[in-house]
Amino acid sequence: MLYKKPQIQYYPYIVQRDDYKCVRCLGCVEQCSYDATFYDEELDVIWNKHEACVGCKRCEAMCPTDAIKIVPNPSRPYEHGSWKWDLVMDAYLQANTGSIIITGIGNDKPYRVYFDHLLIDACQVTNPSIDPLREPMELRTFLGRKGQRIELDETVDGNLALKTRLAPQLQLETPIMFSAMSYGSINLNFQESMARAAVQLGTYWNTGEGGLHKRLYPYAGSGIVQVASGRFGVSRDYLKAAAAVEIKIGQGAKPGIGGHLPGEKVNADIAETRMIPRGSDAISPAPHHDIYSIEDLRQLIYAIKEATRYEKPVFVKIAAVHNIAAIASGVARAGADVIVLDGFRGGTGAAPKVVRDHVGIPVEVAIAVVDKRLRDEGMRNEVSIVATGGIRSSADVIKAIALGADAIYIATAAMLAIGCTLCQTCNTGRCAWGITTNDPRLARRQNPEIATEQLANLVKGWSHEMKEMLGAMGINSIESLKGNRLRLRTIGLSEKESEILGVLPAGM
Amino acid sequence: MQKVVIVEDFCIACYNCEVACVATHSRSEEPIKAYKRENLRGRSNALVEVNGPIAFSAMCRHCKHPWCLDTCISGAIQRLDNGIVYLDEERCVGCWGCVLGCPYGVAHPNLKGEEKHAFKCDLCIDRLEAGLKPACVEACPNKALIYDETMEETEGAYNR
Ligand code: SF4
Ligand code: SF4
Ligand code: SF4
Ligand code: SF4
Ligand code: SF4
Secondary structure, X not given: OOOOOXXXXXXXXXXXXXXXXXXXOOHHHHHOOOOOEEEEOOOOEEEEOHHHOOOOOHHHHHOOOOOEEEEEOOOOOOOOOOOOHHHHHHHHHHHHHOOOOEEOOOOOOOOOOHHHHEEEOOOOOOOOOOOOOOOOOEOOEEXXXXXXXXXXXXXXXXXXEEOOOOOOOEEEOOOEEEOOOOEOOXXXXXXXXXXXXXHHHOOOEEOHHHOOOHHHXXXXXXXXXXEOOOOOOOOHHHHHHOOEEEEEOOOOOOOOOOEEEOHHHOOHHHHHHHOOOOOOOEEEOOOOOOOOOXXXXXXXXXXXXXXXXXXXXXXXXXXXXXXXXXXXXXXXHOOOOEEEEEOOOOOOOOEEHHHHHHOOOOHHHHHHHHHXXXXXXXXXXXXXXXXXXXXXXXXXXXXXXXXXXXXEEEOHHHHHHOOOXXXXXXXXXXXXXXXXXXXXXXXXXXXXXXXXXXHHHHHHHXXXXXXXXXXXXXXXXXXXXXXXXXXXXXXXXXXXXXXXXXXXXXXX | OOOOEEOHHHOOOOOHHHHXXXXXXXXXXXXXXXXXXXXXXXXXXXXEEEEOOEEEEEOOOOOOOXXXXXXXXXXXXXXXXXXXXXXXXXXXXXXXXXHHHOOXXXXXXXXXXXXXXXXXXXXXXXXXXXXXXOHHHHHOOOOOEEOOOOOOOOOOXXXX
């Protein structure tokens, strides 16, 4: 049949191959996991089924003679101010399938990125800036409840000793952690790489809701383990091994939506780690079925604290949604040591596109309003704030911290560090970069030895840049920047937006 | 002696090693010219084998007891002092003894060139002398080929 339906014929990408430069090594054929590239032996030519290409650029990266370029198809559907080409394609697609469109990565719609409307201060004349190469500069951060005051005791030999029992703290050498990505949604090579990089960097990684694989127990001391609505992999050893426990209520990419790892992806290893039968669907319900109120949440928080002998901070992760300040206040009152705010630009392995693109609020706004609310209520010291979902650079980290966060999590940035090209097909399980797949042919594309180094490099690079920015501001410790919104100015925002962010406009 | 260690766990079948091997053994040392002008397609000493999820690049193991040498009727194959098993293509008469004798299948017959001779990995002897790593090792993007002077000579020595 030669006729192709519009959503196939108006494909988004064209694989351009310079046939003279192509030496027929067949690398691209092998690399393409979407069946878009073929070798025709009879004609001795490499063909592409452009309509199958997802634009992952894997073949382009691997071609030894630079013969391939993946380019947007200029004949994508026409668009105008309101109907963008992808909306047209979605309409075509759904007219054929009648089903929900599932996608991966994060919100790609051009909503305002508040980080890009915030400017950072620097010192001139009246207060000196600091050169981080010559003077000490501290990024060390402690996460956990700080309490109202401490009491000291005098010991027999006249020294002072701490009388107050401090709440458990996580010590981070840099306020950048690796966010929750579960084994199952990503593969073990990538998870191991994050774990190894976290150990190397003196920071933390997060298991996500898929349990802790036995191979990763040696890195669990730098690990935060998740307890999510599916309770996968939660066991005594799991809680015991970790540095902290995170209760996942929501995810920025899909607030109010649960998770679903289809049975065909649940291989023996994933099944063992998640503690579910092999081949069974791993379904995380949208809500925790035992949490319908702040009081219920408090019960779970304290159940976990009790189980971990009050030795580990308990995180509660919530998606940034309307009324986030009130919700966070409730979470703090429920006894969380750390609140994780996940903005609507956060990533996901799979989510309904309509939810990914239209539900939730930006993390910048969430940090600002939550920090303010907790201060107003006199309980900011009772809980740390970790921001995630849309952190793209060291400048974003500095801005997030100045807005009121204690630390941040990265996930999409971590995937970029190991090759992700944002092709948004994580949900297919065929990631050509070997990141969001457990296909043994693809997972081996991440060699933990290489990936660990790349991840550590990214965080090191950002940390150096943060020190430079702090130095320019005349600050020698990240602590002094926390919630210091006077070091920020807005640009191009309305008065109301500036007011919500609690930041003065540029020029003031 | 040292040889290229093949790390089966991480070969992703990208064929960069093959192209690098062809290029480095060409006159131009340029992949496109080597394939298109010098007609060296199919002349890689490294051969990527793919079977389902498993892939690896196979090249001469530079055996302590070279079976290929045993079978060579013309004296084209020698074991050099540094341990490299070297096939002199000029002296090879094309009897295919080594092709049959090599238990790893890494001595290849040159079937399409005008000259009839066999070819196999020379461990990039010229590059080694220049202080470089073998071309395939340098080209491998996923550390699936390793050349480590400190690594002991044992088959399958590489264990994570
Ligand atoms: S990877 Fe490049 S050189 Fe190799 S077959 Fe594909 S286009 Fe040709
Ligand atoms: S590897 Fe990726 S970019 Fe290349 S043809 Fe396949 S889907 Fe398209
Ligand atoms: S060609 Fe085969 S037999 Fe000869 S040295 Fe190499 S691996 Fe050994
Ligand atoms: S060591 Fe050199 S000659 Fe041997 S396979 Fe590698 S590139 Fe080819
Ligand atoms: S270059 Fe490395 S990963 Fe690519 S085919 Fe050769 S051995 Fe495998």
